[in-house]
Amino acid sequence: MYLGLDLGTSGVKAMLIDGDQAVIGVGHAALDVSRPHPGWSEQDPLDWIRATREAVGALKATHGAALSAVKGIGLSGHMHGATLIDAADQVLRPCILWNDTxxxxxxxxxxxxPRFRAITGNIVFPGFTAPKLAWVAKNEPDVFARVAKVLLPKDFLRLWLTGEYLSDMSDSAGTAWLDTGARRWSAELLxxxxxxxxxxxxxxxxxxxxGTLRDQLAAxxxxxxxxxxAGGAGDNAASACGMGTVAEGQAFVSLGTSGVLFAANASxxxxxxSAVHAFCHALPNTWxxxxxxxxxxxxLNWLSGITGKAAGELTGELGNDLKAPCSVTFLPYLSxxxxxxxxxxxRGAFIGLGHESSREVLTQTVLEGVSFAIRDNLEALKSAGTHISRVTAIGGGxxxxxxxxxxxxxxxxPVDIPADGDFGAAxxxxxxxxxxxxxxxxxxxxxxxxxxETIEPVAALAGAYEEAYGRYRSLYPAIRGL
Incomplete structure (x- = not known):
């Protein structure tokens, strides 16, 4: 038996599989996000331990015999989080999460x-780990002075599980400290x-x-x-391993809390x-x-909270047959x-609201806005030299x-829907x-x-969608000026 632990933003998922990769059981435990100020997003790392214990405990309660046969554990986690610990392995402050700006x-x-882009191959985004440490140094110098180790979220779990300070290449590539081509830390950037x-x-x-599981936890x-x-992976690379997106030309689109258009590369x-992330993959010699x-x-969850209708109810009101884009445009820049x-x-916006803009129209517009944002990602990947001919869809959306x-x-x-099963990060x-x-x-x-099943583009609506995408593209510079 083999256990996958996925530390997500909203919870921990523990998945047990056998040697033939059949899923034997799954355990869950919820997590909360703290937003003490606008643009802030934090979690208490000790809560990750609590949730992991709950998720594995749920598996033990239902599949104790199978759990006792586990020979290997893999880790996945949300990326970029700045988890700061002192020389005694004590947490110094709440973890600053990936969506904290x-x-x-x-x-x-x-x-x-120029050294950062040249060495890491990436823009330094506000969500990455390195600028968070610069913020801590400037605003919490007493905390910064006590930092003995900087760990990514799943690697804090590894420390608890094994006592080892280790990380993998895919997760570390999102820190802005990794020489991504050479797959090693850059002393210069640190x-x-x-x-x-x-x-x-x-x-x-x-x-x-x-690392090896501590005897206390094994017992x-x-x-x-x-x-x-195992070394494990950042959540998107782990999802790619689950989907088999590990070779040149394979791609998936993930509709989770965030949205990702992911393509595997042999080089x-x-x-x-282009603002495209170029990261190490979880497998050797792949990116x-x-x-x-x-x-x-x-x-969509934001709209659900506003309307008081569950997300599934909102999308259910639209039916399955795609409609032509409506006159309202949504820019999904909520964070x-x-x-x-x-x-x-x-920040996000609805453009073109009228008296006729019903709840159904707003739902349709939100889905279209996210679709057009993913189209932006496709165009960016094309400009970076990646050709995608089809994608597989994963995630709650x-x-x-x-x-x-x-x-x-x-x-x-074309968008492929995988056969029934859970092929995500866990x-x-x-x-x-x-x-x-x-x-x-x-x-x-x-x-x-x-x-x-494969969902093909609706050819009859291709022109209308292209026109609506052009309108969508024109709005970012307009609202940015405001």
Whole structure:
């Protein structure tokens, strides 16, 4: 048996699979996000431990015998979070999360230093880890002075699980400290942030062994001693391992809290000015590119909160047959935007509201706005040298057939729906645990699921969608000036 632990923004998911990669059981535990000031987003790392215990405890209650046979554990987690610990491994402050934009001034200053783009292959976004440390140094110097280690969220869990200070390449590529082409920390960039390599975790590949489960936890969960913990991956790379998106030409679109258009690459293809992320993949000698929007299902959930209707009810009111874009346009910049704008200050908008703008119209417009934001990502990836001929849809938003038809038509690409199953980050993490524990060939393990159905672009609406996308594109510079 193999266990995947996925630390998400809203909860921890524990997935148990067998040697044939069949899912045996799943446990969940919820997490909250603290937003003490506009643009801030934080979590208490100790709450991650509590939630992991709950999620694995739920598995033990329902699948205790299977859990006792676990030989490998893989980790996945939300990226970029600044988890700061002192010399005694005590947490110094709440973790500053991926969607926190307080450090936009520090990010801009780092990005103006040409070394960062040249070495990391990426823009320094406000959500990345390095500018958060610069913000802490400026605003909380007493905390900064006590930082013994900077850990990414899943790697704080690893410290609790194994006692090791280690991270993998895919997650570390999102810090703005990694030499992404060489797959190693950049002493030069760390020094520019007032840090050193001794404050960083050691680096491993995602499918490599990266510690052994503590005997105390093994006993608590009914496992044998010596369980291998894999290097793991950042959540998007872990999802790619779960989807089998590990070879050149494969791509997926993820409709989670944020939205991601992810393409696997056999070589390193940075183009920072496009605002495309060029990161290491979780498997050795592979990289990936991705465009990221900060509000995907988050935008629909926001509308759900405003209307008092569940997200599924809202999309259900639209039916399954795609409609022509309406006259209202939604810009989904509720938390700023990454690709392609790199703008932490921009905020969302409805343009063209009228008396006739019903709840259904607003729902349709929100889905279209996210679809057009993903189209922005496709155009950015094209400019960075990546060709995509089709995508596979994952994430909670992919349950809406209407939304998938909208995305297919906005992109002009077929969207594949995988066969029933859970192929996300927790599954990918479990696969990495299997590889690390057994030494199996990563490509033979990280295969793609069968396609249950393909949503084709609606040809009759291609022109209307192209016109609406042009209108969408024209609005960002207009509202930015405000």
């Amino acid at each position: 307080r450090s936009h001034v520090e990010a801009a200053a780092m990005d103006a230093d 020094e520019a942030t007032g840090l050193s390599e001794r404050q960083m975790p050691g680096l491993v590949e995602g499918a490599d062994p990266a 608590e969960w009914g496992m044998a001693s010596g369980v291998t913990v 390193y293809l940075p183009k920072p000015e 990936h590119q991705m465009g990221v929007i900060l509000s995907a299902t988050d935008a 700023g935007e990454r690709t392609p704008h790199n703008d932490a200050k921009i 992919s349950r809406s057939r209407y939304w998938l038809a909208s995305i297919a038509t906005a992109l002009g690409l 599954f990918g993490a479990a696969r990495l645990g299997l590889i690390a524990a057994t030494g199996a060939d990563p490509l033979s393990v990280c295969t793609a699921p069968k396609t249950a």
